Amino acid sequence: MSVQVVWLKRDLRLTDHLPLVEAAKRGPVALLYVYEPDLWAEPEFDGSHLGFIGECLDAMDEALAPLGTRVVRCVGRLRVVLDELRAFWADQGGLGGLFSHQETGGLWTYARDRRVGRWCRNHGVPWSEFVQDGVERGPSQRDGWASRWKRFMQQPLAPEATWQPAPLPPRDAVTDTFEGLCKSLGMVPTSIVERQPGGASVAEAWLDSFLRKRVVDYAKGMSSPVTAWEACSRLSPYLAWGALSQKQVLHRLEAFKRGRPKFREGYEAFQSRLAWRSHFIQKLEDEPEMEVRSLDPAVDRVRPDRGLDLPALEAWMKGETGYPLVDACMRALARTGWINFRMRAMVVSFSSYHLWQPWPTPAKRLARHFLDFEPGIHYPQFQMQSGTTGINALRIYDPVKQVRDQDPDGQFIRQWVPELARVPVQHLAEPHRMSGIEQAEAGCRIGVEYPAPIVENVPSIVKARRIIESVRRRPESRARSRDVHRRHGSRRGRRR
Secondary structure: OOEEEEEOOOOOOOOOOHHHHHHHOOOOEEEEEEEOHHHHOOOOOOHHHHHHHHHHHHHHHHHHHHHOOOEEEEEOOHHHHHHHHHHHOHHHOOEEEEEEEOOOOOHHHHHHHHHHHHHHHHHOOOEEEEOOOOOOOOOOOOOOHHHHHHHHHHOOOOOOOOOOEOOOOOHHHOOOOHHHHHHHOOOOOOOOOOOOOOOHHHHHHHHHHHHHOHHHHHHHHOOOOOOHHHHOOOOHHHHHOOOOOHHHHHHHHHHHHHHOHHHHHHHHHHHHHHHHHHHHHHHHHHOHHHHOOOOOHHHHOOOOOOOOOHHHHHHHHHOOOOOHHHHHHHHHHHHHOOOOHHHHHHHHHHHHHHOOOOOHHHHHHHHOOOOOOOHHHHHHHHHHHHOOOOOOOOOOOOHHHHHHHHOOOOHHHHHHOHHHOOOOHHHOOOHHHOOHHHHHHHOOOEOOOEOOOOOOHHHHHHHHHHHHHHHHOOHHHHHHHHHHHHHHOOOOOOOO
């Protein structure tokens, strides 16, 4: 009887896994994860992603041990790996079918999937793909999308699969050590040393603690970097890499809503965010070129001809811009792999408007720091926060005002920018305005212990707003905006 292969991508779990359920109906099953060197050479990926994925796969192996099987892990181009496995299972009847979830990834994975499709057709191997997170294989029809998404999420979870493991190739298909795997993929160790660990059981623990307790502060605590670490669900890495399905989270949420009315505000705010998540992933599914091309190209033409300001970009990445909240966020992100949504929007805004940089390179660089890097959220959001969609309100975050609004006591800033530990709270948003005597008393000389601002705040905001708004008033931009809204805009009033 031929072997059925379940190809794992961003679905690193054994529960609510329809490809596994369907494969099990057709014969012996092997679960496969392939580390593709060309994918890991893409600039968005980091060793933190590699380590997180490895932990998710380890957790799956632990759960599979009673069945006497494991996930097959291989390094190489997928078509080559499939050729090798097809030969290995020749005396088992060959490779009978390939099963996977649909993936909304970047342009590289889009092209890779087309190559896999050709391989399957050439070798007579049927490839069955299944919807995940309610995202329709694009381009979708936006009218009615929210209702279709809701119906998908209300469907029962996939049943637990009962399956016969297939004979597996030798375990040395992939290097046993993380360092060896990094070396084989040409990657270097990551600076993200305080990240969340991977695995379905860890994801379940985060979900349980959020729905039982932490959700009470979600609606009011999600915006401030001081409170967001506890108030937010922290489920984003597990959803991004599929240790939990979004449907699992929503079903659990509905069960909790019925018995805890005092948490209703938090539950409903979180439920809205989950719908928002799929809405944005659908944007990239509908238009994969959004990864590299602005929806309103007219905005690109007003950027400076000199292109990227690499010293400014490096200062931004290192958290050395002279704007304390921006720097605290970038340093926290580099060390932990996570910051809350509002602060992500602020650092993107700073790159796009204050530094006036074209968005694609900063987007690629910043993706490496996000443990929860999800292409379908990352690129549409980067464009939205950079003002290149033509349909969203222009959001230019004032990093000085954000200190007053989100970290008024300086708790977050002092934690991540220790140079500012003794700066009086009234100067914490703009330490460069301290007198020489005040700098000496605080042990923070501007330009020595902490950098001076690399750009002026208010003039940068005024200039960026004036230029972007003037572009948006042009007839060609207005026409483009109508087209973008038709293809990507939300349909408020029809979401539920």
